[in-house]
Amino acid sequence: MVLEPICCPTYHTPNVIKDGKSNEGKQRYRCRNTECSQASFIRNYTCRGYLTEVKQ
Numbered sequence: 001m002v003l004e005p006i007c008c009p010t011y012h013t014p015n016v017i018k019d020g021k022s023n024e025g026k027q028r029y030r031c032r033n034t035e036c037s038q039a040s041f042i043r044n045y046t047c048r049g050y051l052t053e054v055k056q
């Protein structure tokens with residue numbers, strides 16, 4: 001089993017914490033960046049796009 005980092009869809013950083021479950025039973029996460037406007041989100045995003053974006 002491979003653990004993929006969970007990223008905030010706004011800041012694209014894996015600095016998130018679990019935030020309970022959504023109504024559909026999906027794991028929700030919350031960004032720990034206090035400047036981030038993304039209150040909470042469901043995991044549908046991985047850090048791969050971020051890693052290719054930041055390579056410059």
Ligand SMILES: [Zn+2]
Pocket residue numbers: 008009010011012031032033036037038
């Ligand atoms: Zn964020």
